[in-house]
Amino acid sequence: MSALWTAAEAAEATGGRAIGDWSVNGVSIDTRTIEPGEMFVALKAARDGHDFVATALEKGAGAALVSRIPDGVSEDAPLLLVDDVQTGLENLGVASRARFKGRVVAVTGSVGKTSTKEMLRTVLGAHGSVHAAEKSYNNHWGVPLTLARMPRDRDFAVIEIGMNHPGEIAPLACMARPHVAMVTIVAPAHLAAFESLEGIAREKGAIYDGLEPGGTAIFNGDLDVSPILADLAQAAGHPVAFGEKAGHPFHLAKVTVGDATTVAQAEIHGAPVLYKVQVPGRHYAQNAMGVLAVCDALQLDLALSVTAIGNWSPGAGRGAREVITLDAVETQMTVELIDDSYNANPASLGAALEVLAAAEPQHDIGRVSKGRRIAYLGDMKELGSTEAQLHAGIAALPSMARIDKVHCVGPLMRHLWEALPEEKRGRWCEQSADMAAGVMRDLDAGDVVLAKGSLSMGLARVVDAIRKMGQSPAGGEG
Incomplete structure (x- = not known):
């Protein structure tokens, strides 16, 4: 298999200077997931990627795209020196598209x-x-x-x-x-x-x-x-x-x-x-x-x-469904989880609630004889001056008629919580960690549960807590 980039090709694409005669089979920005033979791109984000170049090379990176030779890195290391790393990455992208x-x-x-x-x-x-x-x-x-x-x-x-x-x-x-x-x-x-x-x-x-x-x-x-x-x-x-x-x-x-x-x-x-x-x-x-x-x-x-x-299915955090078995002996004791926790805005939340409303809970298998449709919803961010009304307006969606209980996370979702009829109003918590601590008391065998919110709200913690119910007997204390 031919190389993705040779030193000469990458230098021509970026206008940079290649140190060494190397080739790479991939491009990475993360030393935690970099594979041997990939080029590490030292972007500046929360931290300066140059601080991780030595680690990338130790892990087998074939080269690194840098704007300077970082401390702890040999001057003859396989590098591509450019004036600006972000611009260098963009130039690589443009050259790749051209070929x-x-x-x-x-x-x-x-x-x-x-x-x-x-x-x-x-x-x-x-x-x-x-x-x-x-x-x-x-x-x-x-x-x-x-x-x-x-x-x-x-x-x-x-x-x-x-x-x-x-x-x-x-x-x-x-x-x-x-x-x-x-x-x-x-x-x-x-x-x-x-x-x-x-x-x-x-x-x-x-x-x-x-x-x-x-x-x-x-x-x-x-x-x-x-x-x-x-x-x-x-x-x-x-x-x-x-x-x-x-x-x-x-x-x-x-x-x-x-x-x-x-x-x-x-x-x-x-x-x-x-x-x-x-x-x-x-x-x-x-x-x-x-x-x-x-x-x-x-x-x-x-x-x-x-x-x-018909062969496609959604990925983790984007509407994927899974069945959590609550009891190793009584395997019919299950909760169905709809993990849509990656992101949220009014349109995607409305769509997710329609999915929950169409789901079929199981009855007569848990402490509560009637299986329920339950939602854990976190704040939707970046909605501007109408954010309070947009959150409260979720209560009026037609799908809410078929949803039994709504638990809300975050200050914006407080507006929805207050707009809900009392019989649908679950718990309200400021943070996902507090909500996650109580899921075992909220849920029962037969329930179908949705988790959705903006990524920064951390609804993945609620999802993880629901998954961990599969490691304990149903009805245990959280």
């Missing part, structure tokens, strides 16, 4: 970027080899890192692009130069940095600025801001709308959300199509419709793409 012969898909959206990227990885993988980041690497260093890691012989690459502030998406999209770009949805998220939902739509639509000539601009056509996306798509390439409104070339005619799957009846260019997603949630069926639009733009076999959608 790539496959087709590139870029994805953005307020909700569903990462799950759609993973769905695309699975579906495009049925048609050829795919490169995509293993994590949600979608920011100013994540996109160039994903590109710099891209093997030159892949058939497809999927690049996830995100933002927190205006002006972030266009430069990353121009770096990725996609043949197809997709916006999943525009919803209230990062409102603290934008004046309005329209502003978010314009920023998301900036992904089309990077389209290759003749490229396809795919967007959700069901939104209040869809006309903004349509105009931006039309200006940049070939516009394609998907969604549930009649008239879209990719029309989602009917969605049936079950306990474990979602079945979609659709029309693609007027022809009927039926597909199944192996996870409950209307939003998954919608994003799958967008994925099929991507496959159509790439002129891939529709039947094979539809089949491949």
Whole structure:
């Protein structure tokens, strides 16, 4: 297998100076996960990456991208010296994209970027080899890192692009130069940095600025801001709308959300199509419709793409479901966990609550004869001046009628807790650690439980506490 980067190639790409004649088979920014033979990139984040270069080389790194020779590192160590490490990484990404012969898909959206990227990885993988980041690497260093890691012989690459502030998406999209770009949805998220939902739509639509000539601009056509996306798509390439409104070339005619799957009846260019997603949630069926639009733009076999959608499942913290067995002897004593703890905004939380509402608890197996639908919800961050109303408004969602108890974490979720009917109001805690300490008293065999909140709220602690119930008899004290 040929090297990902040789010293000469990397030096030419970055305008830097290579020390030694080395080659690397990967690119890493983290010494905790670096593999032998990879290039370590000494980015400055919470700490200066130069402090970890010696450790990276000791772990077998093939080279390091640096702006100076760090203390404790030999002057003849395999290094690539550049003026600025972030710029060097970006230049590697640009050079990698320039030599790539496959087709590139870029994805953005307020909700569903990462799950759609993973769905695309699975579906495009049925048609050829795919490169995509293993994590949600979608920011100013994540996109160039994903590109710099891209093997030159892949058939497809999927690049996830995100933002927190205006002006972030266009430069990353121009770096990725996609043949197809997709916006999943525009919803209230990062409102603290934008004046309005329209502003978010314009920023998301900036992904089309990077389209290759003749490229396809795919967007959700069901939104209040869809006309903004349509105009931006039309200006940049070939516009394609998907969604549930009649008239879209990719029309989602009917969605049936079950306990474990979602079945979609659709029309693609007027022809009927039926597909199944192996996870409950209307939003998954919608994003799958967008994925099929991507496959159509790439002129891939529709039947094979539809089949491949059925092979995808969400990753940890993004709606993955698991059954926790509470008793080693009485194995029917279980709790079903929906782990959606990675992130949250009003749209994604609404979608997750719909999934919980559709779930089927088990009855007559626990202390409480009736199995329950229970939610642990943490603050949604970066919502701006309307954050209190947006949290309280969750109480009015139709799905709440089928949810038995809601436990709330954080000062913003206090607004939801106060807006809930008393019979649905669970515990409120300032922090996830305090909430996690009481889950064994909250839950019983037969329950279905959802955990969701912004990443900084640490709902993963609640998830871990629920999983640990499987190591103790049901009904034990927390």
